[in-house]
Amino acid sequence: MxxxxxxxxxxxxxxxxxxxxxxxxxxxxxxRPGQLMVSSIAVCSASVLKNVLKKKRLDVQDMKVTAQATRNPDEANRIEKINIHFVIKGTGITEDVVEKAVELARKHCPMVQSVKDSIEIEENFEIIRLSI
Structure with a gap:
């Protein structure tokens, strides 16, 4: 590329x-370059998670992702940690399934894998269950 x-x-x-x-x-x-880096990691992770949930045939109707970066001002303001929070809306979705899907997304997201040894990535999620 x-x-x-x-x-x-x-x-x-x-x-x-x-x-x-x-x-x-x-x-x-x-x-800003930092915004682009955090955005790349968060959206890559969310895109892979979306695909994993789709392959599991879950009824995901919406997903939002929020990313919060922690920087170290003593080391050129480097990004040290990124917390990625997913809000997933749908029916028939359980915590166990999403937890496993998030783990798979982490393993298959190229952006997360590119920085895993230098930036701590933490993922968490919430599920909003919609009525059928």
Missing amino acids: ELNFQMKDEGFLGELPYGEIHISGNDDFGF
């Missing part, structure tokens, strides 16, 4: 197949 970025006054511009992405250390001019 090759990505190309062009310098601009405040940050960089990337031309990607889906469109442009503006990246900057300043919120006024684009996405």
Whole structure:
């Protein structure tokens, strides 16, 4: 995979197949690199979890994901931990099944696997059961 970025006054511009992405250390001019990293990890994990739940033929009608990063200001403000919280809405969904699905998602998410030895990833979830 090759990505190309062009310098601009405040940050960089990337031309990607889906469109442009503006990246900057300043919120006024684009996405911050840390936001992109945490987003990549959280959404990758959620996408793999969605696919695992689908393969288990669960009736998932909605899923939201929240990511909270903990940074270390003494080490270049590096990301040390990311908590990923899934809110899953559906019918017939149990904690046991989702817990196993989250474990599978962790093992099969390329972004989580890429950072697992340097960033602590913690996942948790809640289930909102919908009436049939």
